[in-house]
Amino acid sequence: MTATTTQPARPVDGHRLAGLLLRQDVLLLGVLAIMVAFFTVLNPVFFSTFAFANILQDWAPVMLLAIGQTFVVITGGIDLSVGSNLGLCGVACALVMRALTEGGNGTAVTIAAGVVAALVTGMLVGLVNGLLITRVGLAPFIATLATMGAGAGLTLVVTGGVQIAGGPVKVIELGNTQYGSLLTLPLIVVLVVLAVTWMVLGLTRFGRWTYAIGSNSFAARGAGIGVNAHLVKVYLLSGLLAGVGGLFIYFRLGSGSPTSGQGQELAAIAAAVIGGTSLFGGSGRMSGTVLGALITTSVLSGLILIGVAPNWQQVVIGALIAAAVGVQQVNLRSGRGSGRG
Template sequence: MSTRPTESEKPTRPVTGSVVAAQPTTAERLGALLGRQDVILLGVLIVMVAFFTVMNPKYFSSFAFANILQDFAPVMLLAIGQTYVILTGGIDLSVGSALGLSGVTCALAMRSLESNGTPVAATILVGLLVGLATGLAVGLVNGFLVTKAKLAPFIATLATLGAGAGLTLVATGGVQIAGGPTEVITLGNTTYLGVLTLPLIIVLLVLAFFWIMLEQARFGRWTYAIGSNSFAARGAGIPVNRHLVKVYALSGLLAGLAGVYVYMRLGSGSPTSGQGQELNAIAAAVIGGLALTGGSGKLSGTVLGALITTAVLSGLILIGVAPNWQQVVVGVLIAGAVALQQVKFSGLRKRRANG
């Protein structure tokens, strides 16, 4: 009979030459979670809501929440486009002017069609398409200035910012454009569940679509690749210039949609409705953690950044802060977010250099 030991009886031999990765402890997991950008932003949002509620209890009410969401929607639309642009390493300063111009052209088109006896449904549909087309046109101009004229994005979009604001004043004479179908106000302000309106629901669906596209689709991967290294992206076969035109066109289209949203909410096209909105959109993206150098950031951060920006402005109004100070606060938020980014990236570079 054989006395050879079975496999289970063989003595085990210590494994040499292999490294077993240490499992992170609970404290390390918790630290990593609390260090995430979106978790930090969520904490900041909660603290802000608590602060403004203490200062004015009306802030924590369904009515105030509904107003914050209504103000959040156009900022979010602009911030989505701004996110894509910044991820490519660019910037779009024209979105505020595009919003105002789109709202005005939408109002002018609806007023003209209604005065000519066009059916209400056709009037609203054509007016909406005119507003969207206006924003798209501004975005295409930006894209061609950046890719064909080889202008820096800052200069190109600064030029269209001024041109858009000027065209808005020329078209309106500096006054609001009213006189469209009353059904527009009904559609724009009928609430569901106390806080939602049809335009707001559409904005949330648009947000979900572009969130998925950025995270899952080739369009999003190409956007990140161009912002990380446009030379390498071109070498990998990505049509960089064509993609940049699409990105700026997307930003303009969403600005046009934001202009239509504001028109449907107010029932009139205002030449000043887009003033300063580009600052709010950039603030949402930067506060959300997007690197202005491109190639880094998440749309989830932009969403929280837009909520923070909108919540701050609404809170300042409720506690009686003068409107002139509101843009100062937004500017401080942008500066603080950029400073934190620089500290974060500096620490990351040091850790890489040390090993």
Template sequence: MASATTRDGLSLRSSPVKALFLRQDVMLLGVLVLMVVFFTAMNPRFFTTFALANILQDWAPVMLLAIAQTYVIITGGIDLSVGSTLGLSGVTCAMVMRSLNEGGTGTVATIVVGVVAALLTGMAVGLVNGLLITRARLAPFIATLATMGAGAGLTLVLTSGVQIAGGPTAVIRLGNTQYLNVFTLPLIIVFVVLAIAWVVLEATRFGRWTYAVGSNSFAARGVGIGVQAHLMKIYLLSGLLSGAAGVFLYFRLGSGSPTSGQGQELAAIAAAVIGGTSLFGGSGRMSGTVLGALITTSVLSGLILIGVAPNWQQVVIGGLIALAVGVQQVNLRTGKVAGHG
């Protein structure tokens, strides 16, 4: 018996395969492979464990911010404050650890308190964002733009524009000791956080509610979802992950830099949008965000290795964002959506 066919002549059996290859995250995987081939052909050092280790160290903080941005954008919002929150949290971590270390507090206690202080700082910014959006009814763009400026300014006030060092020497050891010549303990923790965030988004009620709020907030209210409470949780999560990104950079560098978060909000938004998360809300995949973050961070290493000025990274990322948004617009007009899963 002949197999049934669709209107375009493809068999129903082959349609799922076609749909798979048309998924944005699958296409991005192909783009990443082609990029690796290109940069390796231009400079073989790109395809080495040393280069991979450096790329992953750059990828980790961007990935934490991109996870936050994915959740936020799926709800139909945006968080422009993640970069300044990263910087403020990293500086807070550095200042607390320096103070405790100089006061003779034990290494373990110093590190634990410093990390907790950084995470609480991130959550405090997230709380302010959530209140501005859910209580003051400010648009997410305006609310997070305000906290972005305030956070960056406060970081400069606290540090006088200089790096904060003086923490326990164990910080550098923990942040830079490699396993298998690639992985560090903070990097492994980032992978664990990514796995948890992925499962929560794709397989829990919290994730389903996140998609529902972004798809149609009125309908979400109609089925009993507390939209304002959920948005508050989303922005608290964004602040928490931004604080974690600040901690990662502190452990990597051994100091808190007031400029460490500059431009990171663009990289995080780029990773999510390039990965297929719709700026219109309601759709996106964590798999796409992972690939988007890998692409945006690999570009910098690749450009440096082939002798191109790293400033071109921003140009490339800007072009990729424009292309990704253009694809989203076309898909919206043709009735295709990224979905989730």
């Protein structure tokens, strides 16, 4: 009779476990759970369906801009124009819809024309950004700073600083009818856009080329990637998503506001960076960006519900950005990136 020997349990790979725990999206899940528990203890309303529905409405436009920002930052660039672009797109949509409504056109034609106007406007701004960077040779920060100022100024010029209403009454109905106490039609569109862009980043050649350019643009050129053409496409995507964001705001409010995009570029950058997208380019996860946007928009709602001045939101977001960049530095020193996909 032979004796059986038991193999000792293999020790847990400490480095692998540490790497998992330091993943930005894993950390953010913990931060989100702690934040929800904190605000719920102080005000149970925070954990209600009503509060979550409001958070989702604030999250959606930030998420759209943050998706575009994630692609841009992964390439090693930045897009400061998305906030003013969102406002400009919303105003373009409002002006077209008002003109067609006053001209007696049908609701379907009017809404379709307004949607096209917003998307085309957003893509034009994105195209200008891409060409300034790839053809003129401006740094992304300078190029998008210029279009940020130009877009904000143009929005004020065409509106006179006032909101543009007068579109079809159907817009408010489409934008605010709730399904299941949480979702609206525009929010469903945002979720579909998120799912598609998530797959594009993680599963397609477009996503792989985006990472490759951010990791080493010289090597990407040597591998046959058309870097300049790809960068133009990335900024076009960012502009297109700003257009969708402008539409979301318009359908929610029923008017185009020249100030609707103010500060949104910072919220989008914060969501991407907090989510683990490296400012040095080459790495980032859409899952992290989703959580980053959810955290930054939940903070404001939580502060309001517990009676704290909303201005403290910027302090909290600033602390989160500092912590996120600190984790990125730790990962870089230890040879770990935030990952891809």
